[in-house]
Amino acid sequence: ASVWANVEQGPPDAILGITEAYKKDTDSKKINLGVGAYRDDNGKPYVLNAVRKAEQKLLNDKLDKEYLPITGLSSFTKEAGKLAYGADFISSHEGNCTIFINKSLHFKIHVQTQSHLISSTKFLFFSTRKVVISQSISGTGALRIGGSFLGRFYPHAKTIYVPTPTWGNHKAVFSDSGLGVAQYRYFDKNTNGLDFNGMKEDILSAPKNSIILLHACAHNPTGVDPTLAQWNELSEVLKERSHFAFFDMAYQGFASGDIDRDAYAVRKFASDGHQIILCQSFAKNMGLYGERVGAFSLVASNPKEKAAVESQIKILIRPMLSEVKVMANRIITMREKLQGHLVNDFQSKKSWNHITDQIGMFCFTGLAPDQVERLTKDFHVYLTKDGRISMAGVTSHNVKYLAEAIHEVTK
Ligand SMILES: Cc1ncc(COP(=O)(O)O)c(CNOCC(=O)O)c1O
Numbered sequence: 203a204s205v206w207a208n209v210e211q212g213p214p215d216a217i218l219g220i221t222e223a224y225k226k227d228t229d230s231k232k233i234n235l236g237v238g239a240y241r242d243d244n245g246k247p248y249v250l251n252a253v254r255k256a257e258q259k260l261l262n263d264k265l266d267k268e269y270l271p272i273t274g275l276s277s278f279t280k281e282a283g284k285l286a287y288g289a290d291f292i293s294s295h296e297g298n299c300t301i302f303i304n305k306s307l308h309f310k311i312h313v314q315t316q317s318h319l320i321s322s323t324k325f326l327f328f329s330t331r332k333v334v335i336s337q338s339i340s341g342t343g344a345l346r347i348g349g350s351f352l353g354r355f356y357p358h359a360k361t362i363y364v365p366t367p368t369w370g371n372h373k374a375v376f377s378d379s380g381l382g383v384a385q386y387r388y389f390d391k392n393t394n395g396l397d398f399n400g401m402k403e404d405i406l407s408a409p410k411n412s413i414i415l416l417h418a419c420a421h422n423p424t425g426v427d428p429t430l431a432q433w434n435e436l437s438e439v440l441k442e443r444s445h446f447a448f449f450d451m452a453y454q455g456f457a458s459g460d461i462d463r464d465a466y467a468v469r470k471f472a473s474d475g476h477q478i479i480l481c482q483s484f485a486k487n488m489g490l491y492g493e494r495v496g497a498f499s500l501v502a503s504n505p506k507e508k509a510a511v512e513s514q515i516k517i518l519i520r521p522m523l524s525e526v527k528v529m530a531n532r533i534i535t536m537r538e539k540l541q542g543h544l545v546n547d548f549q550s551k552k553s554w555n556h557i558t559d560q561i562g563m564f565c566f567t568g569l570a571p572d573q574v575e576r577l578t579k580d581f582h583v584y585l586t587k588d589g590r591i592s593m594a595g596v597t598s599h600n601v602k603y604l605a606e607a608i609h610e611v612t613k
Pocket residue numbers: 217236237238239339340341342343369417422450452483484485491495496
């Protein structure tokens with residue numbers, strides 16, 4: 203018999219399977235709200251000007267294709283760290299942040315730091331002597347490095363607590379890393395907002411030194427984020443139980459349009475002394491989905507510890523492998539229009555505040571599975587069963603039709 207005779211057919215991916223169904227639909231009104239990948243107002247993928255310029259520069263520079271160090275291009279990882287942790291690397295008012303991506307893409311983004319919100323002096327802690335940082339195969343690769351490193355070296359229970367719900371791939375990545383996966387309450391079905399008390403209770407009742415996964419901004423799939431004040435409280439709560447903060451930041455800048463605002467939680471926890479792990483994806487905020495660009499970092503307590511951790515990260519990785527405000531604003535506008543049509547044009551009696559209260563790529567509509575089914579069957583609108591819609595698929599051309607369809611299935 204064939205050596206693969208015992209391999210069973212696996213289920214289609216919950217998210218990518220939606221796109222397959224959408225492609226098969228021939229109705230001209232069809233709308234794809236499944237995969238979380240940005241589309242412009244004509245529903246087309248969007249390549250940032252900065253990236254186009256970098257590609258051009260790359261061609262002109264005629265770079266070689268030599269191997270990089272195991273932790274990647276240090277000029278990229280240093281800049282990725284600056285972008286995330288803020289700190290003295292970015293001048294306190296205005297400065298250029300040059301990011302090298304995989305040596306294949308080099309582009310300059312002009313950083314207007316919001317010094318009123320996050321003064322860089324507060325983050326003097328961040329310097330290369332304490333933060334271990336490595337290039338990764340996008341955000342997923344960083345999550346796998348983090349999961350595997352914890353699986354190998356975390357000195358307490360190796361269970362990671364993830365929000366309910368969380369990104370579909372988190373459980374698989376962490377289980378494959380050898381971690382147990384548990385959950386904490388996060389989304390409140392009644393308000394379509396954050397169940398902050400439930401979240402705090404579950405985190406407080408988890409055994410001391412538990413690993414807590416936190417979406418730094420633009421929570422996927424709900425679009426619901428803690429407020430700044432709630433992040434401050436969460437920092438205290440995790441400290442109280444000596445929990446370990448594991449940040450997944452896949453949308454910095456894409457949520458509010460402000461890279462400092464979106465990094466608030468990461469910077470607050472780091473400056474409060476949490477030795478966090480941070481996974482950065484540049485897929486969405488830089489539109490580099492297919493380029494697989496990301497960074498993994500963790501905060502050590504001193505240069506000696508940093509060197510030891512860095513050496514183990516290299517040992518771990520070696521065999522394993524890894525123009526934003528415009529986008530954020532278009533999504534925010536679509537949220538306002540969708541809610542506006544539902545309330546003003548179709549006089550929906552339901553509350554749709556959560557559409558504009560939520561943030562980032564996704565809106566967790568609160569639609570029940572049968573309503574989702576009708577939306578697809580009767581109106582050719584494609585979304586995941588849990589009622590999540592990728593706001594990137596909403597355009598000024600289809601937003602009214604979408605509002606009408608949602609009204610019809612919810613009235
Ligand atoms: C929270 C989070 N972490 C990590 C990632 C990993 O992204 P990547 O590996 O592409 O950088 C993603 C990518 N999401 O995929 C789009 C969708 O849910 O429809 C993510 O949302």
